[in-house]
Amino acid sequence: MKIRLAFISGLVAGAVCVGAWAQDYKPFPGNVVDQRTRQIQERVEEIYSSGNFDRALAIYEKDLAPMGDKYAQYMVGYMHLQAEGAAVRKVENLTRDFWSYGSRSETENYCSS
Numbered sequence: 562m563k564i565r566l567a568f569i570s571g572l573v574a575g576a577v578c579v580g581a582w583a584q585d586y587k588p589f590p591g592n593v594v595d596q597r598t599r600q601i602q603e604r605v606e607e608i609y610s611s612g613n614f615d616r617a618l619a620i621y622e623k624d625l626a627p628m629g630d631k632y633a634q635y636m637v638g639y640m641h642l643q644a645e646g647a648a649v650r651k652v653e654n655l656t657r658d659f660w661s662y663g664s665r666s667e668t669e670n671y672c673s674s
Contacts, residue, residue: 598628602630602632605617609636614640614646618637621636
């Protein structure tokens with residue numbers, strides 16, 4: 562009987578503490594997103610979903626990420642990791658230019674010196 566009473570009183574005390582904690586809950590730190598930012602986020606998601614990665618990357622990098630939008634910062638990194646967007650062409654061009662630089666004999670002469 563004493564064990565049941567102790568158990569029940571423990572449950573009641575726990576419920577009271579949880580209720581008090583829930584009232585002191587503070588939202589996730591950061592600024593509240595305004596309506597304009599939310600519209601930009603929705604528009605860029607549609608652009609990304611349609612496959613226009615160059616434009617989506619530009620919006621994420623130049624509009625949303627500098628404002629501190631964590632999701633935009635994540636998407637910039639994700640798009641670079643997945644090779645989506647304008648940066649891909651730069652890397653492809655650099656790689657092509659590196660491997661096509663000069664003829665084979667010029668490269669051999671340069672390396673043998």
